[in-house]
Amino acid sequence: MNNLLKIENLNAGYGGIHVLFDVNLDCTRGEAVAIVGPNGSGKTTLLNSIFRLADIFSGSVILDGTEMQKEKSHKVTGRGVGYLRQEGNVFPGLTVEENLKMGAFNLPKGEVGERMEEVLSLVKPVVPFLRRTAGTLSGGEREMVALAVSLMCRPKLLLLDEPTSGLSPIASAQIAELIKNLKDKTRLSMLIIEQNLKILFDVVDKCYLLVSGRIIFSGGPGELQCDKELMRTYLGLA
Amino acid sequence: MASFIDALTYSALLGLMGFGLTLIRRTTGVWNVAHGEVVTIGSYVALTATSFLAHSPYFYLPLAFLVCAGVSGIIFLAGVEPIRAKGASSILLLVVTIAISLIMIAVINIYADYLQNVFHLSSKNFLFARFDFTLLGQMGILWAAWAALAALTISYYLVLQHTRLGLALRALAEQPTLAVVMGANVKSLSLLSWCLAGGAAGLAGCLFPMRFQCHPGVGTSMIATMFAVSIFGGIEKMYGPLLAGLVLGFAQIYGIDLLSSWVGPGVIPFKDLIPMIVLLLTLQFLPEGLSGFVGRRRG
Amino acid sequence: MSGQWFLFSVDLLALFGIYLALNLSLRLQLGYTGIANFGLVLAFTGGAYVGGWLPIRLGMWLVEVDPSLADDMIWNNVIIASQVDLSLHGSPGTAMTILLITLLAAGAAGALLGLQSGYPAVRLGGDYLAISLLAFGEVLAIIGNNYDPVVGGPLGVRIPDVWAWAGDWRFMAASLANCALALGVWLYLDSIEKSPMGRMLRAIRDNPDAASSLGKNVARVRLNVMVTGGIICGLAGAMYTLYTTGVAPSALSRFDWTFLPWVMVVFGGSGSNVGVLIGTFTFILVQKLIISYKFALSFLPFDPVWLQFLLMGLVLILVLNFRPSGLVTEKASYALSRREMAKAAGKESL
Numbered sequence: 001m002n003n004l005l006k007i008e009n010l011n012a013g014y015g016g017i018h019v020l021f022d023v024n025l026d027c028t029r030g031e032a033v034a035i036v037g038p039n040g041s042g043k044t045t046l047l048n049s050i051f052r053l054a055d056i057f058s059g060s061v062i063l064d065g066t067e068m069q070k071e072k073s074h075k076v077t078g079r080g081v082g083y084l085r086q087e088g089n090v091f092p093g094l095t096v097e098e099n100l101k102m103g104a105f106n107l108p109k110g111e112v113g114e115r116m117e118e119v120l121s122l123v124k125p126v127v128p129f130l131r132r133t134a135g136t137l138s139g140g141e142r143e144m145v146a147l148a149v150s151l152m153c154r155p156k157l158l159l160l161d162e163p164t165s166g167l168s169p170i171a172s173a174q175i176a177e178l179i180k181n182l183k184d185k186t187r188l189s190m191l192i193i194e195q196n197l198k199i200l201f202d203v204v205d206k207c208y209l210l211v212s213g214r215i216i217f218s219g220g221p222g223e224l225q226c227d228k229e230l231m232r233t234y235l236g237l238a
Numbered sequence: 239m240a241s242f243i244d245a246l247t248y249s250a251l252l253g254l255m256g257f258g259l260t261l262i263r264r265t266t267g268v269w270n271v272a273h274g275e276v277v278t279i280g281s282y283v284a285l286t287a288t289s290f291l292a293h294s295p296y297f298y299l300p301l302a303f304l305v306c307a308g309v310s311g312i313i314f315l316a317g318v319e320p321i322r323a324k325g326a327s328s329i330l331l332l333v334v335t336i337a338i339s340l341i342m343i344a345v346i347n348i349y350a351d352y353l354q355n356v357f358h359l360s361s362k363n364f365l366f367a368r369f370d371f372t373l374l375g376q377m378g379i380l381w382a383a384w385a386a387l388a389a390l391t392i393s394y395y396l397v398l399q400h401t402r403l404g405l406a407l408r409a410l411a412e413q414p415t416l417a418v419v420m421g422a423n424v425k426s427l428s429l430l431s432w433c434l435a436g437g438a439a440g441l442a443g444c445l446f447p448m449r450f451q452c453h454p455g456v457g458t459s460m461i462a463t464m465f466a467v468s469i470f471g472g473i474e475k476m477y478g479p480l481l482a483g484l485v486l487g488f489a490q491i492y493g494i495d496l497l498s499s500w501v502g503p504g505v506i507p508f509k510d511l512i513p514m515i516v517l518l519l520t521l522q523f524l525p526e527g528l529s530g531f532v533g534r535r536r537g
Numbered sequence: 538m539s540g541q542w543f544l545f546s547v548d549l550l551a552l553f554g555i556y557l558a559l560n561l562s563l564r565l566q567l568g569y570t571g572i573a574n575f576g577l578v579l580a581f582t583g584g585a586y587v588g589g590w591l592p593i594r595l596g597m598w599l600v601e602v603d604p605s606l607a608d609d610m611i612w613n614n615v616i617i618a619s620q621v622d623l624s625l626h627g628s629p630g631t632a633m634t635i636l637l638i639t640l641l642a643a644g645a646a647g648a649l650l651g652l653q654s655g656y657p658a659v660r661l662g663g664d665y666l667a668i669s670l671l672a673f674g675e676v677l678a679i680i681g682n683n684y685d686p687v688v689g690g691p692l693g694v695r696i697p698d699v700w701a702w703a704g705d706w707r708f709m710a711a712s713l714a715n716c717a718l719a720l721g722v723w724l725y726l727d728s729i730e731k732s733p734m735g736r737m738l739r740a741i742r743d744n745p746d747a748a749s750s751l752g753k754n755v756a757r758v759r760l761n762v763m764v765t766g767g768i769i770c771g772l773a774g775a776m777y778t779l780y781t782t783g784v785a786p787s788a789l790s791r792f793d794w795t796f797l798p799w800v801m802v803v804f805g806g807s808g809s810n811v812g813v814l815i816g817t818f819t820f821i822l823v824q825k826l827i828i829s830y831k832f833a834l835s836f837l838p839f840d841p842v843w844l845q846f847l848l849m850g851l852v853l854i855l856v857l858n859f860r861p862s863g864l865v866t867e868k869a870s871y872a873l874s875r876r877e878m879a880k881a882a883g884k885e886s887l
């Protein structure tokens with residue numbers, strides 16, 4: 001099977017709060033998948049449940065053939081999953097370099113330096129900040145750093161939760177460019193949550209529309225764009 | 239002169255006790271009220287070992303470290319972690335440590351009663367000053383306490399700054415969830431911190447009776463002072479307790495001596511108020527504590 | 538009912554009243570605003586010291602006592618107290634005057650202590666505040682134990698019995714008065730519960746930032762709550778002293794007057810008065826039983842009193858593990874009833 005990630009009939013939430021209802025999702029190797037939907041629809045929860053940061057009530061999350069719902073949170077990244085979180089995605093009191101090193105926590109010690117060079121060559125805007133304390137960076141700068149950090153673990157699958165939030169149009173375009181690059185060069189699979197769909201339409205292979213915890217549409221970006229009704233009601237795009 | 243040395247000794251012991259509180263609060267966000275009882279256990283390890291096995295209490299420092307590290311680890315694993323895993327608030331966790339402290343008070347007192355009733359040891363009041371050695375004209379306890387505190391603080395600092403483990407510990411203190419996402423095992427890192435904190439408390443407890451009178455409530459009665467050390471030192475930096483221990487120890491012993499020579503001996507019993515006053519002033523004027531203040535000044 | 542059981546129940550009732558008042562004050566602070574007051578003992582001790590200091594002096598002033606005794610109030614303490622007692626036997630009016638003035642002063646002392654400990658602390662976050670309050674709680678014990686003029690140092694003092702006039706019913710009267718205090722606090726909390734004030738307090742507990750962005754002065758409100766809580770604790774402390782007709786700083790421990798109330802409130806549930814009542818009653822009963830049957834356990838090679846600590850700790854851990862919100866949980870309180878809300882919502886959609 002070519003499926004890197006397969007989510008089946010997932011019901012998840014936090015404690016007694018049920019957020020996701022019977023969610024199904026696939027991501028094959030080298031594919032970029034977009035998850036879109038209104039605020040509070042459960043997009044972040046979906047990514048969190050892959051890391052068991054949300055509680056899984058039923059259903060399964062299968063990564064590369066292994067069931068993940070019994071796995072401990074801190075072991076997930078060791079299976080090749082990088083996660084750029086929507087909030088709290090850098091350690092503010094650590095320097096950028098230390099943040100990057102921390103991102104490579106599960107790699108063998110000897111590989112960290114090498115990996116850091118690779119990542120820095122991919123995410124060049126981060127280079128000038130290496131010695132800065134992450135907490136002193138601007139929002140956009142921090143987002144760049146966070147992206148670089150999430151790449152440090154040599155992921156096979158990268159989860160990006162609103163990677164362009166707070167970025168200027170130029171920086172957003174840079175990120176889109178970077179994502180495209182990653183996809184073409186490294187055959188990295190990606191799950192991307194993105195409000196600003198336009199910049200990603202030519203990058204992603206597949207879209208899922210999540211509304212109130214349910215997937216109400218899945219298909220290619222072209223199909224989604226054709227469905228004017230969905231576009232207008234849920235995404236505010238005509 | 240005597241009170242100067244006393245103050246120096248007392249400072250180091252306070253620093254050792256505060257070290258654990260600060261460490262636990264920093265890495266796991268819990269104020270451990272049961273820390274005082276862990277200190278007491280260190281004293282009772284010393285009492286038991288010296289009574290039944292002879293040798294000087296110094297000989298049993300490693301034992302006290304291990305026993306108390308174990309006790310503290312068990313407190314974390316059996317008491318705190320299950321409740322924390324359910325997402326309890328920091329207040330609820332504080333209540334948990336209070337509950338554990340009540341249980342430990344009972345166990346310690348039962349043990350002391352038992353030692354007294356069955357083995358006729360003077361377990362309710364003991365002092366080991368007679369076992370002490372002298373080095374360079376000073377009591378051994380002075381050197382031992384400072385050596386323990388300095389070794390702990392410096393080695394912990396080195397680990398924090400120069401190793402992967404240290405990086406993970408710092409990361410954990412800042413953004414626990416992010417640290418997990420990056421593969422840090424929060425539970426074992428927290429356990430490590432609790433054990434180390436307990437070990438430090440054990441050293442303090444084992445050394446305490448070398449100079450000061452010990453009883454089943456010794457740690458319990460000092461917990462407020464320990465909190466003062468921890469908060470006054472600031473929880474951002476691990477040298478906070480050392481600094482705060484020095485200031486408070488001197489204020490409490492040397493300062494009160496000085497004061498009594500001006501005002502009269504009537505003030506001596508009130509030396510225990512000094513940590514509270516310092517705590518009050520800290521909260522008012524220096525909420526980030528001494529080390530936070532020093533850190534801020536340097537940029 | 539045999540005399541022994543009668544005394545047992547009356548004493549139970551007296552302690553119950555005191556603890557219920559104290560615990561309701563904790564509930565006011567914790568359950569409504571999230572202030573984890575681990576320094577209850579402070580204001581309680583304040584009230585108890587007032588109860589130990591004031592009545593005997595008021596008594597000397599109001600009834601006839603050999604004035605030369607006043608030279609050393611502490612040394613002559615027992616003589617003065619019994620002389621005052623003698624006259625109070627026949628004059629309930631004087632006794633009640635002493636009681637009232639003492640309560641006023643104790644309430645004021647409690648308010649002051651609430652203010653003093655709350656002022657630097659209310660701006661702090663949850664557990665920092667809790668820890669500072671725990672530390673401040675020790676202050677009065679240190680003073681009382683070392684400064685004899687307050688209440689005679691660690692051994693304490695005896696005070697005149699303001700309930701002496703009730704004769705054989707003395708214990709009953711005092712117990713009922715303690716329960717009346719608890720009832721008063723209960724009614725006060727009840728009235729807050731249903732008022733907009735109650736909802737504001739809960740808003741502050743659940744989300745201080747949001748509440749302050751809505752224009753509520755969070756620090757101010759918290760301080761008010763701490764002062765109110767302090768008054769209640771102070772009153773409870775004074776009533777307790779007047780009930781036992783004595784006060785000793787060494788008996789006013791952190792365990793008895795901070796941790797025990799916490800155990801009771803956490804056990805019963807800080808979300809409702811009923812929960813607090815159940816928690817209070819259960820633990821008072823258990824404590825009294827352990828003390829009563831202490832002698833039956835004298836074969837143990839240790840003091841059975843420690844079993845009480847063990848029990849409290851274990852119960853607390855169990856409750857926190859399996860029922861963290863306590864036996865009785867909080868009900869949401871709405872400004873409008875369900876039906877009214879449905880009606881309003883229905884209109885909107887028309």
Ligand SMILES: Nc1ncnc2c1ncn2[C@@H]1O[C@H](COP(=O)(O)OP(=O)(O)OP(=O)(O)O)[C@@H](O)[C@H]1O
Nearest residue numbers: 014017019037038039040041042043044045046086
């Ligand atoms: N830790 C939590 N505990 C309880 N409920 C939560 C928690 N996190 C999120 N929720 C709730 O779960 C629902 C889904 O939240 P989620 O963060 O997944 O939304 P989202 O689609 O990522 O929204 P956004 O576009 O705003 O980021 C929301 O109603 C939210 O209030």
Ligand SMILES: [Mg+2]
Nearest residue numbers: 043044045086
């Ligand atoms: Mg989100």
